[in-house]
Amino acid sequence: MIVDRVLRSAVSVLPRRLRVDRRSALVGLVALRPHLGLAGLGTATALLLARRRRAAAVAGGLGALAAGPALRRLVPHTPAARPQGPELTVLVANVLLGRADPVALAATIVDRRPDVVVLPEAGAAFLGAVLPRSTGYRGWSSVPPGVEDRHGTVVLVSPRAGDVDVRPGRGTRLPHLEVTGGLLGLRTLYAVHTSAPTNPRWTRMWADELALLGRWTRTRPAPLVAGDLNAVADHRRLRDALGGCVDAADGTGDDLVGTYPSSLPRWAGIRIDHVLVPRGSATRRHEVLDIAGSDHRAVLVTVRLPEDQPR
Incomplete structure (x- = not known):
């Protein structure tokens, strides 16, 4: 199966x-x-x-x-020039229909202190379970109370992230969130969960959603995109969608570490959970973490961003 x-x-x-x-x-x-x-x-x-x-x-x-x-x-590489923008840490963890252990996840958040946390397959119910245990964080759900966790995506931000604005986005089957301001400056971080291409209808949606992602990544300044993209680096549609972005895993040696399914060894899985960052960013840290109760592993990255450019 x-x-x-x-x-x-x-x-x-x-x-x-x-x-x-x-x-x-x-x-x-x-x-x-x-x-x-x-x-x-x-x-x-x-x-x-x-x-x-x-x-x-x-x-x-x-x-x-x-x-x-x-x-x-897998060949390590570094940017030609040292980026002069802020340093940002992002955690992405698909929480399996809200079934992941919120206590264990909150402990990871408190220990690693990411600036932005993106939780696909989480809604208001899971937010209510994980937020009180994540001291100092603020949180938003892409779906209102009463909607099942599987339809939503949750974003948490740390005090260090600053005065951010989080708003619902449009254009994807599963509602996403858009984060701007604060540490992000003029950039937008899109917290997304694309459709899984497991039947003809959803495959068409998946292709359309990756095309939408490609329109986001071609804006200026280039954004960040974090979440479960249900695509690997070898998928042409994901490569076409990169625009002004690159995968934060590029050049780290971790490109082949599987994030799904977590029941398989890391070398045997596929990497469908991503953090896309503006070209010219420097990845200082990239980790794949086990998450109790989820069929995905989490991705934790710390990147130094380029300076903002005018829109």
């Missing part, structure tokens, strides 16, 4: 020419591209040991083709 869920939730974007990115039944192979690549390289090694050189060459070539882009993302 887990394998089926991962496969169906991950492959909607093979190359455009193959015309499969509109079929939810094929949404899985792209997300598993690094795994398939490593499997091909392993098969090539076994064939080589068995003296089957021609078959080994074919398997090795296919494995290298599949794994190459992922392996390139």
